[in-house]
């Protein structure tokens with residue numbers, strides 16, 4: 200029944216295969232010989248199967264757990280260096296016809312203020328986001344064919360790309376909207392989106408159906424096969440995720456990796472990124488009502504094991520998590536974070552009074568973007584506002600090829616340096632600017648290719664003189 204190449208949800212996310220995997224992992228989690236053999240394979244830095252990775256996830260031999268963490272750090276360094284990419288979510292509309300029991304936008308919530316941004320309001324929000332320094336957005340919307348049809352999403356993407364405020368521009372719009380048709384995915388592709396993001400929420404079919412009792416999202420197969428339709432439509436950068444806390448984390452972990460294996464097997468290209476959200480308090484949602492919450496240590500182990508199992512995949516953590524938690528996870532494999540986020544519809548342009556608050560969930564990390572940038576640099580990271588890959592046609596298998604051969608450094612490091620410089624010139628506080636310029640001086644000298652180093656130095660001077668948007 201289990202068939203990673205199949206296009207049927209229940210065959211590539213096969214319940215029995217997950218149960219067998221969990222049993223195998225429990226049986227072998229402390230079998231040193233097997234754990235060592237898996238770690239030996241992991242050290243090749245080409246990834247692991249869902250079964251191998253689940254053994255590592257379950258393993259609780261302290262020295263081996265330390266090895267897992269050390270390896271995750273090493274792999275992160277090899278594939279991503281010290282770069283951390285920044286983005287912000289932009290909530291367009293919280294009208295929603297679904298009944299997701301963990302989400303305050305569910306249809307039965309009659310007291311949450313419902314709001315849909317007009318194109319003029321989107322323009323204002325985008326100007327505010329550009330004034331913070333953002334270049335990459337993830338647009339978010341509830342599912343509502345009447346209030347938020349695909350035409351509204353397409354108009355919004357166009358509006359976002361068109362806003363050019365001072366030196367600002369949004370150069371990559373990622374899209375997180377409900378599962379849709381091949382035809383609509385084609386329209387999104389033609390609109391020039393970056394990544395299509397869709398969280399599975401849970402891979403456990405029975406739980407999925409209970410957690411999504413009403414609305415189109417109830418259909419497990421339609422939701423689970425969405426990435427196949429997106430790929431069929433030509434979107435080859437897709438981003439997976441589960442909402443940790445809904446189901447047993449071990450089940451989700453195996454399902455997530457099987458989903459990645461499926462995309463690789465069926466389309467020759469795995470997910471561009473994986474998000475690891477945890478359920479949070481929100482309006483009428485109490486996270487304690489869900490039995491499967493995970494503590495910070497388990498969360499860290501999940502992140503480290505994903506990094507080892509899928510070395511080249513971007514890993515994203517949002518402001519759902521606190522500064523302390525994000526600091527720990529950055530060190531274990533996370534490569535992309537949001538900063539200065541608002542999870543309400545509107546709120547970047549004009550802060551919202553509580554009575555109008557339409558937040559999807561509570562934000563734990565509330566620091567402004569400038570503070571996040573400074574903090575990243577103090578921790579030894581290189582903040583990056585790069586959006587180059589997809590604009591240069593490095594998506595899907597082309598991206599993966601360059602990434603797997605670790606050639607991506609030749610593009611990403613210079614692009615990170617140049618986009619950070621833009622940020623420092625246009626938006627940073629004096630303190631951040633000073634720290635950033637010191638970091639850039641060091642980082643430029645580390646570029647190995649002399650020709651690229653020379654071009655970057657020239658471009659940095661041009662950025663100081665007012666030119667923008669250099670990229671490799």
Ligand code: SAM
Pocket residue numbers: 301302303339340341342375376377378397398400416441442476477478479480481484519559560
């Ligand atoms: N409406 C789209 C869909 O159904 O996939 C996607 C947009 S939704 C705004 C983005 C994600 O927020 C959801 O996929 C879900 O995982 C997450 N989310 C919903 N409620 C949450 C909560 N209480 N805490 C944390 N994340 C939540």
